[in-house]
Amino acid sequence: MATLKDISVELGLSVATVSRALNGFPEVGAKTRSRVQDAAARLGYRPNRSAQRLATGRSGVVGMIVKLRADMSADQTFFDVLTTLTAELAARDLDLVLSVDQGDDPVAPYARMLERDLLDGFVLNAPATGDPRPGFLMARGVPFVMHGQADPAPGYAFFGIDNTAVSVDSVGLLASLGHARIALINGEPRFAFAAEREAGFRAAMTAEARAVPAAFIADGPPTESTGYTLALSWLSGRAGPRPTAILCATTPVAAGVLRAARDLGLSVPRDLSVVAHDDALPNIRPAHFNPALTVTHAPLRDACAPLAEMLIDHLNGAPAARLQTVKRAGLIVRASTGPVPKGEEHPWQIP
Amino acid sequence: MATLKDISVELGLSVATVSRALNGFPEVGAKTRSRVQDAAARLGYRPNRSAQRLATGRSGVVGMIVKLRADMSADQTFFDVLTTLTAELAARDLDLVLSVDQGDDPVAPYARMLERDLLDGFVLNAPATGDPRPGFLMARGVPFVMHGQADPAPGYAFFGIDNTAVSVDSVGLLASLGHARIALINGEPRFAFAAEREAGFRAAMTAEARAVPAAFIADGPPTESTGYTLALSWLSGRAGPRPTAILCATTPVAAGVLRAARDLGLSVPRDLSVVAHDDALPNIRPAHFNPALTVTHAPLRDACAPLAEMLIDHLNGAPAARLQTVKRAGLIVRASTGPVPKGEEHPWQIP
DNA sequence: CCGATTTCTCAAAACGTTTTGAATTCTTTT
DNA sequence: AAAAGAATTCAAAACGTTTTGAGAAATCGG
Numbered sequence: 001m002a003t004l005k006d007i008s009v010e011l012g013l014s015v016a017t018v019s020r021a022l023n024g025f026p027e028v029g030a031k032t033r034s035r036v037q038d039a040a041a042r043l044g045y046r047p048n049r050s051a052q053r054l055a056t057g058r059s060g061v062v063g064m065i066v067k068l069r070a071d072m073s074a075d076q077t078f079f080d081v082l083t084t085l086t087a088e089l090a091a092r093d094l095d096l097v098l099s100v101d102q103g104d105d106p107v108a109p110y111a112r113m114l115e116r117d118l119l120d121g122f123v124l125n126a127p128a129t130g131d132p133r134p135g136f137l138m139a140r141g142v143p144f145v146m147h148g149q150a151d152p153a154p155g156y157a158f159f160g161i162d163n164t165a166v167s168v169d170s171v172g173l174l175a176s177l178g179h180a181r182i183a184l185i186n187g188e189p190r191f192a193f194a195a196e197r198e199a200g201f202r203a204a205m206t207a208e209a210r211a212v213p214a215a216f217i218a219d220g221p222p223t224e225s226t227g228y229t230l231a232l233s234w235l236s237g238r239a240g241p242r243p244t245a246i247l248c249a250t251t252p253v254a255a256g257v258l259r260a261a262r263d264l265g266l267s268v269p270r271d272l273s274v275v276a277h278d279d280a281l282p283n284i285r286p287a288h289f290n291p292a293l294t295v296t297h298a299p300l301r302d303a304c305a306p307l308a309e310m311l312i313d314h315l316n317g318a319p320a321a322r323l324q325t326v327k328r329a330g331l332i333v334r335a336s337t338g339p340v341p342k343g344e345e346h347p348w349q350i351p
Numbered sequence: 352m353a354t355l356k357d358i359s360v361e362l363g364l365s366v367a368t369v370s371r372a373l374n375g376f377p378e379v380g381a382k383t384r385s386r387v388q389d390a391a392a393r394l395g396y397r398p399n400r401s402a403q404r405l406a407t408g409r410s411g412v413v414g415m416i417v418k419l420r421a422d423m424s425a426d427q428t429f430f431d432v433l434t435t436l437t438a439e440l441a442a443r444d445l446d447l448v449l450s451v452d453q454g455d456d457p458v459a460p461y462a463r464m465l466e467r468d469l470l471d472g473f474v475l476n477a478p479a480t481g482d483p484r485p486g487f488l489m490a491r492g493v494p495f496v497m498h499g500q501a502d503p504a505p506g507y508a509f510f511g512i513d514n515t516a517v518s519v520d521s522v523g524l525l526a527s528l529g530h531a532r533i534a535l536i537n538g539e540p541r542f543a544f545a546a547e548r549e550a551g552f553r554a555a556m557t558a559e560a561r562a563v564p565a566a567f568i569a570d571g572p573p574t575e576s577t578g579y580t581l582a583l584s585w586l587s588g589r590a591g592p593r594p595t596a597i598l599c600a601t602t603p604v605a606a607g608v609l610r611a612a613r614d615l616g617l618s619v620p621r622d623l624s625v626v627a628h629d630d631a632l633p634n635i636r637p638a639h640f641n642p643a644l645t646v647t648h649a650p651l652r653d654a655c656a657p658l659a660e661m662l663i664d665h666l667n668g669a670p671a672a673r674l675q676t677v678k679r680a681g682l683i684v685r686a687s688t689g690p691v692p693k694g695e696e697h698p699w700q701i702p
Numbered sequence: 703c704c705g706a707t708t709t710c711t712c713a714a715a716a717c718g719t720t721t722t723g724a725a726t727t728c729t730t731t732t
Numbered sequence: 733a734a735a736a737g738a739a740t741t742c743a744a745a746a747c748g749t750t751t752t753g754a755g756a757a758a759t760c761g762g
Binding site: 003004005015016019020023047048049050051052053054055056 | 747748749750751752
């Protein structure tokens with residue numbers, strides 16, 4: 001293993017200059033820099049992490065924690081984010097340590113990892129309403145960035161999408177097509193994104209002067225069977241007049257809704273319009289659904305590069321208030337949405 | 352943060368002595384050692400990892416890689432092992448870095464992690480037949496331990512169970528109950544454990560002079576539906592005379608088999624005996640199946656402490672040949688096995 | 703061509719530990 | 733009581749980087 005000193009004796013320079021040359025410091029001459037870079041490449045120099053870390057006081061490692069469900073399974077979407085994030089961080093010379101947790105206490109695994117004190121910071125995922133993790137970490141002065149947003153006006157760094165707008169835009173599209181009875185299959189309510197989506201949905205429906213009975217706002221795990229089960233019960237008409245449109249939290253949920261409609265002999269979009277939010281997981285293509293699915297579109301992986309960037313800035317001392325981004329999801333209209341069926345334009349009556 | 356020097360000035364000792372005292376070196380006096388330990392506790396001393404690593408040349412971090420399936424899901428059993436292993440390693444001052452991979456090349460993710468050169472070694476899981484990873488890592492002199500065994504007489508460290516014996520013992524039990532037509536629902540054949548189980552099964556059946564038609568040795572993902580589907584087709588009698596006993600690779604598979612028997616109005620163990628191998632996942636209790644399931648029993652988590660211990664020994668220079676353990680699974684006879692039904696004692700006829 | 707900048711380079715200190723080789727103290731033996 | 737030996741302890745070097753504070757070389761204006 002070649003060291004800085006090896007390069008320095010090779011070129012008759014000091015290690016200080018070699019270090020600066022390789023780290024892109026401005027005060028080193030262009031000619032010297034390229035000589036150093038050549039030598040480094042030629043000798044196969046690779047910086048010794050441990051030495052860098054000792055000198056800088058940083059470990060170069062950030063942590064992330066997966067919360068396992070009771071059945072030991074993990075969130076479908078988690079790994080998609082994880083792989084991309086790992087790559088983005090690696091490209092910036094940070095390593096990601098993953099820890100799994102199955103306990104009840106949301107902060108305990110973070111405390112445990114901090115104790116091992118290997119970490120410079122954290123990436124938080126799956127923010128919940130009233131999430132205790134930001135407070136815990138901020139109280140200890142531990143840098144972190146959150147994928148999503150647990151609080152309305154957070155004092156921490158985060159990158160998320162505008163979940164209120166997701167609902168508002170979807171409802172707006174459907175309302176413009178004349179729909180009045182729109183139902184919502186939401187994410188599990190403990191997650192902050194689901195709370196925001198529901199709030200947006202209610203606000204938008206109220207703005208259209210359409211009340212929604214409690215029975216037509218439901219939630220569940222983001223699976224096909226959730227969509228199938230709920231849609232089947234709604235479309236059978238037992239819970240009251242059928243919705244003419246259904247908003248789905250995820251594309252697998254929408255797949256279930258489409259199957260339920262098919263099983264009941266309903267045609268989409270003639271009898272029913274379906275809109276979903278699309279996290280753009282690599283193995284699910286709503287454009288290839290039958291019919292092609294109208295979605296709000298916001299790839300989860302798109303968050304990874306900004307999150308990595310923010311975390312680094314944060315570690316370098318940037319104040320959290322500057323590291324907050326909310327992205328707006330795009331609305332992609334495909335074939336699963338159409339005009340409200342004739343004679344079905346009336347809203348639900350709330351008793 | 353208190354350092355060694357802080358302690359040394361506090362006590363009027365040298366840092367060398369303090370270091371030795373804390374690291375349990377034998378040449379430090381008992382009185383001095385306890386004084387040092389007291390002071391360390393009092394000052395809240397915590398060793399600086401980076402400094403330790405620089406001095407020892409070790410990173411204190413080992414890696415593990417999850418292979419994701421095409422649908423981005425991970426192996427059910429993986430997380431069980433992962434959590435326990437993380438804890439066992441942490442207890443020995445090692446951190447575990449997890450990386451996820453979805454590519455085709457089995458060694459590429461290892462090469463990538465080595466390049467980041469943060470790691471002292473690896474834990475390998477899910478050995479496949481002809482697994483290229485051991486060769487790759489050994490060629491580079493990278494220490495690792497394998498959970499399981501990819502080769503008959505490996506030159507590397509591993510901890511696994513005797514999968515041949517799993518089949519032999521199960522067949523032995525059933526044969527002693529008079530069963531002659533025993534079918535096997537195995538794990539996916541690319542995994543080494545499945546190959547061993549099948550070999551053991553064939554050998555044991557041959558030893559009992561019972562031939563098994565190809566149709567009655569099948570495999571699939573370790574799920575309930577795999578068991579259900581295969582058992583349903585076998586027990587319907589379409590593929591030939593019904594088996595009187597079924598060996599299952601996992602307990603979820605056995606659950607599917609039991610359901611199939613129930614759906615067909617067959618009683619277990621009167622009409623059909625069922626044996627499974629039990630990995631002892633925390634959320635599945637074969638003792639509470641109906642009927643309680645006869646199993647070969649080998650908790651996956653039991654491998655974690657030995658694996659951690661072996662890896663540390665290996666990192667400290669112990670030769671791999673000494674770090675090889677094969678454990679024999681226990682046979683637990685419960686209520687899902689019974690004597691062969693009257694008149695069903697004859698084996699399959701191979702055309 | 704001289705002094706004043708500016709640009710570049712250097713030697714040395716620092717980071718906190720482990721390890722080496724020698725020096726000191728304590729114990730035993732003669 | 734001195735010598736030998738064992739048991740402790742010590743100072744210093746080493747690990748490979750980053751960073752500091754100065755110094756040397758190059759460039760500039762006059």
